[in-house]
Amino acid sequence: MPRTWDSLITVLSEITRENCVALACCPHCGNRHTYIKWGFYSRYLFNDELINIQRFRCDNDLCPQKTFSILPHALLPIIRASLCMLMHVLTMYEQGETIAKIVRHTDSNWPRMQRWIKKALSIRDWFRQEYDIRSFPCLSPGKFWAPFTRDFTWAFYPERFR
Ligand SMILES: [Zn+2]
Numbered sequence: 051m052p053r054t055w056d057s058l059i060t061v062l063s064e065i066t067r068e069n070c071v072a073l074a075c076c077p078h079c080g081n082r083h084t085y086i087k088w089g090f091y092s093r094y095l096f097n098d099e100l101i102n103i104q105r106f107r108c109d110n111d112l113c114p115q116k117t118f119s120i121l122p123h124a125l126l127p128i129i130r131a132s133l134c135m136l137m138h139v140l141t142m143y144e145q146g147e148t149i150a151k152i153v154r155h156t157d158s159n160w161p162r163m164q165r166w167i168k169k170a171l172s173i174r175d176w177f178r179q180e181y182d183i184r185s186f187p188c189l190s191p192g193k194f195w196a197p198f199t200r201d202f203t204w205a206f207y208p209e210r211f212r
Pocket residue numbers: 076077078079080081108109110113114115
């Protein structure tokens with residue numbers, strides 16, 4: 051694996067591990083007080099290590115969702131690539147690199163790279179419509195990450211809402 055991609059993966063995985071939070075706020079109703087820990091589910095980091103993601107149950111009767119979890123930046127819902135990784139791949143593609151070269155650069159395979167490029171294009175289009183492009187959350191996630199991942203799930207995986 052080329053070193054730039056390799057170090058991106060390592061750094062992103064470390065950042066994600068450090069961003070796991072114990073305290074939360076329900077992203078659906080804003081409830082900060084009446085929720086309880088409600089098990090875990092596992093996600094792969096970008097370097098293929100597994101981590102546990104805390105799930106919470108929101109006890110606000112008016113909340114539209116029963117459970118929620120707060121994904122640590124830089125994990126995205128469902129997809130096993132970060133925004134940085136997707137945009138990195140998209141940039142290579144738009145600079146005219148062949149899929150074969152991108153596959154080698156990322157130590158990946160054709161079907162995955164085709165999926166990622168397609169996904170990266172639709173994420174960028176969606177992002178430009180929804181947000182100020184200068185605040186792309188990969189660069190300064192902060193408090194923006196929880197509402198961002200909630201909006202992202204609504205936009206791209208409405209049927210798989212967690
Ligand atoms: Zn709630």
